[in-house]
Amino acid sequence: MTEATTTGPRLLDPALYREVMGHYPTGVTVVTGTSPEGEPVGMVVGTFTAVSLDPPLVAFMPTTTSGTYGLMRDSAAYCINVLAHDQLDLCRLMAVPRPGKFDDVEWTRSPHGAPALHDAVAHIHCRPHDVITAGDHYIVLCEVEAMEVNRPVTPLLFFQGGYGGFSSRGMSAKGDAELIESVRLAEVARPAAERVARDLGCEAAVLVAANDHELTAAATAYGGNVEPLEPLGVRVPLMPPLGEAYVAWADESVVEAWLGRASSQEPGIVDKYRRRLDAVRSRGFAVSRQREEDRPRYTDLKDAMREYAAGALTPARERAVKSVIAASSPFFETIDIEDGETYDLGAIVVPVLGPDDRVALCLRASQLPSGASAATVRGWVSTLRTAADEVSAQLRSSGRDDYSAYLRSMPGDFMM
Ligand SMILES: Cc1cc2nc3c(=O)[nH]c(=O)nc-3n(C[C@H](O)[C@H](O)[C@H](O)COP(=O)(O)O)c2cc1C
Structure with a gap:
């Protein structure tokens, strides 16, 4: 360490004063x-x-x-x-x-x-x-x-x-360069997403990692009379309760980073999210509910996601957005699909596994018809799973290069 020599104020070089002060x-x-x-x-x-x-x-x-x-x-x-x-x-x-x-x-x-x-x-x-x-x-x-x-x-x-x-070190969106490979990868899955949208009459999106803390909808498709609601490239922060279907099949380091972004680090809350990942893994898909009584809070979540996607969040707005995301946790509660029940679902998400059996991307169906019977929901899940399996098979064959390029584009400590 060097120690600066102190000089009397009168001897100070104006250029030095400006230069040093310019660093503040x-x-x-x-x-x-x-x-x-x-x-x-x-x-x-x-x-x-x-x-x-x-x-x-x-x-x-x-x-x-x-x-x-x-x-x-x-x-x-x-x-x-x-x-x-x-x-x-x-x-x-x-x-x-x-x-x-x-x-x-x-x-x-x-x-x-x-x-x-x-x-x-x-x-x-x-x-x-x-x-x-x-x-x-x-x-x-x-x-x-x-x-x-x-x-x-x-x-x-x-x-x-x-x-x-100002750019926050927390949730701020990164540049677009790293998105290019993600978009390429999503293109492999686009035909499958289009089929899901058509068959289910819903919105289908291909979700890929934009970086180590965000997913993005890199391809979307619309079936039936569904309105395009989500613009392409919108970022979703990978923090509980969001992104379960992705994180559930990711490496332990990704799981830990995701849990570390939970709004509360109380062991009870972290455990709850860990159990949800287990449940998602064992049933093969993640599901969110959108019941009538949840609508106001669901609207809050949509607004928060829109604000997040618009970027340039101040730390105060970032805290507000995080707290709305945390408050949306009940939408993602683990539920059993039981005969005789009807379901108003926000989204169903399934993982698409890459050749290395780790999650490569997710297929998400949203804007689903409400009041669906258990049999209908099971049918939707099965359509999504079939589509995901097809994309998986493609990633093992013709899409392999896209997947390798995508993995190379990701930061080293973010192995998916
Ligand atoms: C980023 C920035 C910061 C400035 N900060 C100051 C300041 O703190 N004090 C000051 O006298 N002038 C400051 N100025 C310069 C004045 O804005 C500018 O000289 C004044 O508006 C017009 O000149 P006048 O003061 O000679 O009429 C700053 C200019 C810029 C671009």
Whole structure:
């Protein structure tokens, strides 16, 4: 380890100061206020920070030479607008020293007095509290009067002189390059999915792993009068209770990783999911229910999955989506298909095994007619199983190259 030599502040090289500080990312805000003529004024500020909770103080640091800050210096109110990842154009517009910046911008004067920019992630309404001169900058301390999250999306970030976005290390979707082999593999199964959709009058999807923590619908087919609901390429997080049919026939390491993503790591809950995998394995398919009384929660799950698929989840939204997924656990409860009963099913999923007897992909039937008898459900399962066996046979013969390419495209520690 090397120890940096300390030099007096006066000797510091400005380029070094900028370079080192550039390694620390900031958010991007637009601080707005009002000119003495009553016109809206605003400037881009990266030096915004929380200061105190009691009293509630925040601060930003304009340069002492900033003409824009000079214009709003006597403002009675400021609004700190936290910019979203998709507001780079607005940022560029607000970072130049010119009048009329608000002409092409959507904003509203807030009840607190300063312009609030539409579509900003958050608005912090404040009034000046104190201004401290600190070298070539001012520290403008402001007292917060009100604040709100306006649009809970990921923020715009500034780092080493460039703009970027936040990506969670948890559930965020990865790039599309790794999808190519998965899509190729799914093509092998497409004719089987089309037959299932036609025979059952349902939606059929070919689910493949997009990476080590997500499945994706890489091919879909529709039978009967079923509406295409699920766009191709939509990602499904591999976390309990989702993806059982896939995980049940995967390697132990995949099973453990899946269990590790359960919302609760209480032994009772983890055991429950482990038992469900056993049940899925012993009967050969996974099934989810969609009873009338479950509908509101099922709608919540669909919305959460849509939000997940849209990407750019903030950590807070990620936690919310995870909790909705966890709350959907009852839909996937192990059930026995018994004579005399009728069933409203959300989906039936069967694995397709590769030449190595590990799961290569899954076939899923959804949008199934409700009120199905036990015999009908058994018929559906058998149609799916036959289709899966056919795809398996193909993967052992003509589709073998596609499967090998697909395995090679997957991360080394994700052996399926
Ligand atoms: C990402 C980013 C962060 C910025 N942060 C600050 C800041 O913290 N303080 C500041 O005085 N100017 C900052 N600026 C520059 C001002 O936005 C810009 O100089 C101002 O809006 C227009 O110039 P003027 O202040 O000379 O009128 C930043 C610019 C960008 C692009």
